[in-house]
Amino acid sequence: GAGVSQSPSNKVTEKGKDVELRCDPISGHTALYWYRQRLGQGLEFLIYFQGNSAPDKSGLPSDRFSAERTGESVSTLTIQRTQQEDSAVYLCASSSGLAGFYEQYFGPGTRLTVT
Amino acid sequence: GQQVMQIPQYQHVQEGEDFTTYCNSSTTLSNIQWYKQRPGGHPVFLIQLVKSGEVKKQKRLTFQFGEAKKNSSLHITATQTTDVGTYFCALYNQGGKLIFGQGTELSVKP
Numbered sequence: 001g002a003g004v005s006q007s008p009s010n011k012v013t014e015k016g017k018d019v020e021l022r023c024d025p026i027s028g029h030t031a032l033y034w035y036r037q038r039l040g041q042g043l044e045f046l047i048y049f050q051g052n053s054a055p056d057k058s059g060l061p062s063d064r065f066s067a068e069r070t071g072e073s074v075s076t077l078t079i080q081r082t083q084q085e086d087s088a089v090y091l092c093a094s095s096s097g098l099a100g101f102y103e104q105y106f107g108p109g110t111r112l113t114v115t
Numbered sequence: 116g117q118q119v120m121q122i123p124q125y126q127h128v129q130e131g132e133d134f135t136t137y138c139n140s141s142t143t144l145s146n147i148q149w150y151k152q153r154p155g156g157h158p159v160f161l162i163q164l165v166k167s168g169e170v171k172k173q174k175r176l177t178f179q180f181g182e183a184k185k186n187s188s189l190h191i192t193a194t195q196t197t198d199v200g201t202y203f204c205a206l207y208n209q210g211g212k213l214i215f216g217q218g219t220e221l222s223v224k225p
Contacts, residue, residue, distance in 0.1 A: 031211065033212075033213065035215075042203065042215055042216070042217045042218045043158070043203065043215040043218075045212060045213075045214065045215075048210075048211065048212050050211055056210060056211075056212055058212075091157055091158070093158075093213075101145075101146055101163070101165070101207060103148065103160035103163065104150075104158075104160065104213055105160070106157040106158050106159070107157065108156075108157055109157055
C-alpha cells in the first residue's frame with residue numbers, strides 16, 4: 001500500500017466495552033509500533049513488534065491493553081473494559097530494517113472516545 | 116531508561132521571526148530524528164542526524180547535532196504560517212524502540 005492505514009478512524013464506545021483497533025503497515029516493513037497521544041500531549045510508546053521477535057510490551061499501561069501482529073503484516077490493539085482515561089488518539093507506525101535508525105511512517109490514527 | 120528533554124514546550128512567534136527548539140540528553144546519543152505534527156495530523160519524519168557536529172538544512176530548517184552527541188536543535192528561519200505544528204525529537208534506544216521528546220508546539224501569528 002501507499003502508506004500506513006488504520007481503522008477505524010474514529011471510535012466512540014461506552015465505558016466497560018472492549019475495542020479493537022487495526023493497523024496495516026507499509027508492505028515489507030518489519031517493525032511496527034503503537035503509540036497513544038492524549039489531547040495536547042506527546043507520544044506515549046505502547047508496544048513494538050520487530051519481525052518474529054517477542055514484542056516489547058514495556059509501554060502497555062495495564063493488562064487491559066494487548067496487541068497482536070501476524071508475521072510482518074496487520075496488527076491489532078485491543079483495549080478491554082475501556083475507561084474514560086483511555087480516550088486518546090492511537091497511532092501506529094512502521095519502519096523498515098532492524099535495530100532502529102530508520103524513519104517511522106505513521107498512520108492517520110484512531111481517535112477513541114470513551115463515554 | 117534513555118530519555119530526551121525537549122524545550123520549550125510552547126513557542127509563539129510573529130510570522131517572519133525565527134524559532135528554535137532544543138533536545139537534550141544526559142547520555143550520549145547514537146542518533147536523533149526530528150518529526151513534525153501538524154494540528155490534527157500525524158507525525159511526519161523530517162530528518163535524522165547520526166554524526167557528531169552534524170548540520171543539515173532543509174530550506175529554512177537547520178538541524179544540528181551537538182559535538183558531544185548529547186543535544187540537538189531545530190532552527191527555523193523566518194517562520195511562516197505553514198510552519199505551525201508540534202516538533203518532536205526522537206531517538207532509538209539499543210532495543211530498537213523510538214523514544215520521543217515531549218515536543219515543542221509552535222504557533223505563528225500572521
